[in-house]
Every structure is written in structure tokens, then in C-alpha cells.
Amino acid sequence: MTSITADREKKRKIRIWAVVVWLLIWQAVSMWIGQEILLVSPVAVLLRLLELIRTKLFWQSIGFSVMRIVGGFLLAMLLSVIGAGLSSRFRKVQEFLAPAVLAVKAVPVASFVILVLIWVSSENLSVVISFLMVFPILYTNVLDGIKSMDAKLLEMAEVFDIPESVRIRYIYVQQVLPFFRTGCSVGLGLCWKAGIAAEVIGIPDGSIGEQLYEAKVYLNTPDLFAWTVVIIVISLVFERLFLWIVDRLVYRMERME
Amino acid sequence: MKNAIEIVNLTKSYGDNTVFSGLTLSIPKGKTTCIMAPSGTGKTTLLRILMGLEECDSGSVTGLQDMKKSAVFQEDRLCENLSASANIRLVRRKSVHRQEKKEREEVRKAMEAAGLSGCENQPVRELSGGMRRRVALLRALYAEWDVLFLDEPFKGLDKEMKEKIMEYTKKSCEGKTVLFVTHEEEEALRMGEIYRLGESQ
Structure with a gap:
């Protein structure tokens, strides 16, 4: 018997044959147009990527952007958990944070980028943007998780007089983790999209955003595609890695190792 | 007193x-x-x-x-994602990570007596109603009370299991x-x- 989740995973899974067909379509359309500047072929992108990999600038740009975007994400993760914890305990904190969270959710990324550029250097722009994109999602998710706590389990903890630290770790965290995981999954994708977009506008030296901007200025389509591929790969690797760590923690907790 | x-x-x-x-x-x-x-x-x-x-x-x-109180509630009130053994060990006031081998062994033996051998590391969400009930009972007995x-x-226990568990509970509560x-x-x-x-x- 297969579970519903496994079934869904199967349905969602990307098939290699489908990817190959899309690559062939891309190659065919590119050959039909016959102008690399309009649509570069996948083969040309791959070749350009292999060239880029050998340069120092490639790795420096990746290091620069990863550090800042991931830094913003981790900062948002930390503060959203603390914020949600305080909000669930003190109504005033929740009331105080509610308008700010709503505003951050509603304001377009581009407006934030321009606004933040006035306050901070372009070098640290992606940290702030990544933070602003992730914080409201994770804060809302974690708070929802805490609010949906099973009151009967809390009563059980009360009767057995389970210490607060144990309650937090094994009752609260267990109940909130699925909400946190979903928030992380959404936030991780978003922080990369918004972070790179911010870098393209702010053009900090030695960032992936700067490379994308230069590709646009010089109409260097192979570079544009190659860097886009790099962003997708980094984003996916980071998402998988992070969620894997979260899942491992859940696994260990479930067994109290 | x-x-x-x-x-x-x-x-x-x-x-x-x-x-x-x-x-x-x-x-x-x-x-x-x-x-x-x-x-x-x-x-x-x-x-x-x-x-x-x-x-x-x-x-x-x-x-x-x-x-010190302990209880089996009308509902099982177990932490769904925790293993059966972890659910039982959770109620000791001592941090679960500091529990020694001796204590883990105590839980393993109790689970064996309640017909739950082999379920120690299984999350309770995967257990049947009767098994969950037994975990809830063992948790109550394992606590310091x-x-x-x-x-x-x-x-929710079948006749044979009920006999066995009643006997076990009676002995533990003497x-x-x-x-x-x-x-x-x-x-x-x-x-x-x-x-x-x-x-x-």
C-alpha cells in the first residue's frame, strides 16, 4: 500500500525524459531562430558554463551572493522563531508586529530594494532583502503552528509536571516543526529570487547580480543563461540541504537519540 | 500526609x-x-x-x-511524531537525554510485557488504537507518581490483551x-x- 504523501511525491517528481524533451525543443527553437543573441542554445550555455567554472570570478561571485542571501535567510529564521514565540506568549507583541508583517508582505520587492539602497550599502542589500522576504512567511507559519497546539497534550504535560525545557523541545517543537518546514521551503525559493533581483538593481561588486547585469548590458545571452542555471542549481542545492538537515533533526527527535 | x-x-x-x-x-x-x-x-x-x-x-x-500525579486520559494524548519509547520516557522529570541505559532497558522490558516488542522506535502515529492505548498506560506507569x-x-483492547494488561497494571499499582x-x-x-x-x- 502506498501512502498519499508518497503518491503525491511521485506525481510531483520531475522525469528525466520530460527534461530531455524540453531541452530538445529549446535546441530546435534556438537553431530555427539562428541568432544566439535572441535565444542561445542549451549546448552553448553548457559550454559557456564550463568556461565560467574555470574562472576565479565565478566562484568569488557565488561566495559573495551565497553568504549574503543565506545570511539574510538564517537571520530571518532566527528572528521569526523568536518573534513568533514572543507573539504567542504576549498579545501586545503580536499586535505590535502585525502591521509591520502585513506591510512587508504587501510592499513590492522593487520598492524595498530602492528604499533599502538609501539606507544601506549595495554590498549588504541582498542580506536585508532576503531577510524581508523570509521573515513574514516564517513568522506567520511558526505562529500558526504554535496557535494550533493541541490543548490536550498541554494538559497531559501539566498533569505529569513535565519540565518547561522538555515541553518546548518535545511537544511545542514537534507540533510547530511541520509549519516551520513548509515556511522554510517557501522562504528558501523566495530569498534567492528576491536576493538576486536586489543585486541586479543594486549591482554590488563581485556578486551574481552584477554578472547578470553585465550580461544584460552587453547583450551577452549565453552568460545570462549560464548564470541563471547557476542560480537555480544553488537555490535547489541549498533548499534540499537545509530541508535534509531539518528532517534529520526531526528524525533524531522522534527517537530521542 | x-x-x-x-x-x-x-x-x-x-x-x-x-x-x-x-x-x-x-x-x-x-x-x-x-x-x-x-x-x-x-x-x-x-x-x-x-x-x-x-x-x-x-x-x-x-x-x-x-x-506527584500520573494519568491515563480518556484519549491517548500521545505525541504523534515521537516514537513509542520516547512517548513513555518523556514523562520522567529528568531530561530525556540524560536517561541512562538502565532506564531505557526498563522501558524496553515494560513494552515487552505489554506486547509492544519491536515498536520501541516506531512513531506512535503508525500504531493501532490498541497499541497506542498500551503506550499511554505504560507512560502513566513509568512516570514518578x-x-x-x-x-x-x-x-479498545481485545479480551485477551485486556486480561494481560489488567494483570500487569494491577501488579504495578500494588x-x-x-x-x-x-x-x-x-x-x-x-x-x-x-x-x-x-x-x-
Whole structure:
């Protein structure tokens, strides 16, 4: 018997044959147009990527952007958990944070980028943007998780007089983790999209955003595609890695190792 | 410490519905007292008041102060994502990570006695209703307690398993203060002294 989740995973899974067909379509359309500047072929992108990999600038740009975007994400993760914890305990904190969270959710990324550029250097722009994109999602998710706590389990903890630290770790965290995981999954994708977009506008030296901007200025389509591929790969690797760590923690907790 | 838990003139109602009025009862310490009554006559409410989860409208309860409590609730109240063994170990006041091999072994043996061998590391969400009930019971027995509240603890167990678990529970509770709520006469007769709620209120 297969579970519903496994079934869904199967349905969602990307098939290699489908990817190959899309690559062939891309190659065919590119050959039909016959102008690399309009649509570069996948083969040309791959070749350009292999060239880029050998340069120092490639790795420096990746290091620069990863550090800042991931830094913003981790900062948002930390503060959203603390914020949600305080909000669930003190109504005033929740009331105080509610308008700010709503505003951050509603304001377009581009407006934030321009606004933040006035306050901070372009070098640290992606940290702030990544933070602003992730914080409201994770804060809302974690708070929802805490609010949906099973009151009967809390009563059980009360009767057995389970210490607060144990309650937090094994009752609260267990109940909130699925909400946190979903928030992380959404936030991780978003922080990369918004972070790179911010870098393209702010053009900090030695960032992936700067490379994308230069590709646009010089109409260097192979570079544009190659860097886009790099962003997708980094984003996916980071998402998988992070969620894997979260899942491992859940696994260990479930067994109290 | 008094040698009994004294319930005097206890009254509880929800709106116009009076659950019990002027309930007076003496529960001897070191024994199992079975409270019997048909469904909906306030057995669970009484336990909830004694456990400190609900306030009574009037009356008093004495003799429970400073007593460590343990319970099997009407529902299993297990942490779904935790393993069966982890659910049981959770209630020791000591940090679960500092529990020694000896304590883990104690849980393993108890699970074996309750027919739960091999389920130690299985998340409880994957266990059947009867297995979950046994985990809830083992958790209550494993905790450090002075008084144990059992609210229909054998519900959902088949006849053979019920026999086995009742025997195990009785043995584990010998000489201890237990308040056992049920509507099954046979269970009550086996477990201890019977008090019928509603008869001498």
C-alpha cells in the first residue's frame, strides 16, 4: 500500500525524459531562430558554463551572493522563531508586529530594494532583502503552528509536571516543526529570487547580480543563461540541504537519540 | 500526609447542567479505588478536578497537595511524531537525554510485557488504537507518581490483551494510590474497591 504523501511525491517528481524533451525543443527553437543573441542554445550555455567554472570570478561571485542571501535567510529564521514565540506568549507583541508583517508582505520587492539602497550599502542589500522576504512567511507559519497546539497534550504535560525545557523541545517543537518546514521551503525559493533581483538593481561588486547585469548590458545571452542555471542549481542545492538537515533533526527527535 | 484524599461537598455544573452536587468521598491512600457510573455522570469531570485541570464550583479536595500525579486520559494524548519509547520516557522529570541505559532497558522490558516488542522506535502515529492505548498506560506507569488517575484505561483492547494488561497494571499499582474510573463492572471488581458515583452523593 502506498501512502498519499508518497503518491503525491511521485506525481510531483520531475522525469528525466520530460527534461530531455524540453531541452530538445529549446535546441530546435534556438537553431530555427539562428541568432544566439535572441535565444542561445542549451549546448552553448553548457559550454559557456564550463568556461565560467574555470574562472576565479565565478566562484568569488557565488561566495559573495551565497553568504549574503543565506545570511539574510538564517537571520530571518532566527528572528521569526523568536518573534513568533514572543507573539504567542504576549498579545501586545503580536499586535505590535502585525502591521509591520502585513506591510512587508504587501510592499513590492522593487520598492524595498530602492528604499533599502538609501539606507544601506549595495554590498549588504541582498542580506536585508532576503531577510524581508523570509521573515513574514516564517513568522506567520511558526505562529500558526504554535496557535494550533493541541490543548490536550498541554494538559497531559501539566498533569505529569513535565519540565518547561522538555515541553518546548518535545511537544511545542514537534507540533510547530511541520509549519516551520513548509515556511522554510517557501522562504528558501523566495530569498534567492528576491536576493538576486536586489543585486541586479543594486549591482554590488563581485556578486551574481552584477554578472547578470553585465550580461544584460552587453547583450551577452549565453552568460545570462549560464548564470541563471547557476542560480537555480544553488537555490535547489541549498533548499534540499537545509530541508535534509531539518528532517534529520526531526528524525533524531522522534527517537530521542 | 493524611492517609486519604478527602472530597467534601463537591459541586460542579456547566451552565444549567449539574454534573454532581455535594459529592463527598474518601479515597484511601495505598489502594485502588474504582469509581463506577454510567456514561455522562461526571466521572471524567471528577478526575479532571482532582488532576487540577478544572475548578469546582464549591466544596473542597484535600490530601492531594505535594503528590506527584500520573494519568491515563480518556484519549491517548500521545505525541504523534515521537516514537513509542520516547512517548513513555518523556514523562520522567529528568531530561530525556540524560536517561541512562538502565532506564531505557526498563522501558524496553515494560513494552515487552505489554506486547509492544519491536515498536520501541516506531512513531506512535503508525500504531493501532490498541497499541497506542498500551503506550499511554505504560507512560502513566513509568512516570514518578504518588497518585495515578486511570480513565477507562483498557478501552479498545481485545479480551485477551485486556486480561494481560489488567494483570500487569494491577501488579504495578500494588500498595499505591490509584483512582480508576470505568463503567465496566468486571474491570472494577478486578482492580479494587468499588465506589458507585450517584449512589451516596
